[in-house]
Amino acid sequence: MQLSEHDEGAHPGALPAALPEGEQLLWQGRPSVWGLARQNFHVLGVAAYFLALLLWRTLSVAAEPGNGLSEGFSAASVLVMPFLAAEAVLLLLAWGYARSTIYTLTSARLAIRSGLAVPVTTTIAFELVEGAALKRHGKDLGDLCFTLRESERPSWAMLWPSVRPWRWRHPEPSFRCVPQGEAVAFKVKAALEKSAPAPSLVSTETARTSDASPLTVSP
Numbered sequence: 001m002q003l004s005e006h007d008e009g010a011h012p013g014a015l016p017a018a019l020p021e022g023e024q025l026l027w028q029g030r031p032s033v034w035g036l037a038r039q040n041f042h043v044l045g046v047a048a049y050f051l052a053l054l055l056w057r058t059l060s061v062a063a064e065p066g067n068g069l070s071e072g073f074s075a076a077s078v079l080v081m082p083f084l085a086a087e088a089v090l091l092l093l094a095w096g097y098a099r100s101t102i103y104t105l106t107s108a109r110l111a112i113r114s115g116l117a118v119p120v121t122t123t124i125a126f127e128l129v130e131g132a133a134l135k136r137h138g139k140d141l142g143d144l145c146f147t148l149r150e151s152e153r154p155s156w157a158m159l160w161p162s163v164r165p166w167r168w169r170h171p172e173p174s175f176r177c178v179p180q181g182e183a184v185a186f187k188v189k190a191a192l193e194k195s196a197p198a199p200s201l202v203s204t205e206t207a208r209t210s211d212a213s214p215l216t217v218s219p
Helices: 033-039 043-062 069-100 181-195
Strands: 002-005 025-029 102-106 109-114 120-125 129-137 141-148 174-178 216-218
Touching: 025 181, 033 043, 033 069, 033 129, 033 174, 043 069, 069 109, 102 181, 129 181, 141 181, 174 181
Parallel strands: 129 216
Antiparallel strands: 002 120, 025 102, 102 109, 109 120, 129 141, 141 174
């Protein structure tokens, strides 16, 4: 695995250098802003939390002697601005990370370019990839998570948000919230199959996320 600060190359903003002769660019894309907002920044969970607070505050004040719903709504209104501010910040962060992240698939490697302040590009040769799994988010979006050799320990913090959640000990670099995720997964499958030493390296079967087949699809 190679980790380096971004430099201009044949594909500005995505790869640290020009592609070697014979290596082909197969796909490039960015994560979905709304997908990152939901999956990484949990805007719906935060919204549900504030709405619960608003309801609790409204009902608790309205239940006091001499009060009604109008007093309850008035007391709860102080939470509206913090709610809107929190959602705005989370959406802005999701937009910033989506705009600063580029995923690249070539005929020999994967690349993840990310970072708001200091963009860096992580390149992963196919021979370091032991498995890959697709997790769907609805009909269109999907996460492609890559399991690396045991000896490879990329930085979870450096890759975030392009890393599988809850995998801190053995981080799994990921193409997060990719539009048309299933189509991208088949491009990855084809590239891994073509580079595999044996034709049976890649499986398309649906499997649990703990399975070791190089490409699995999970709901």
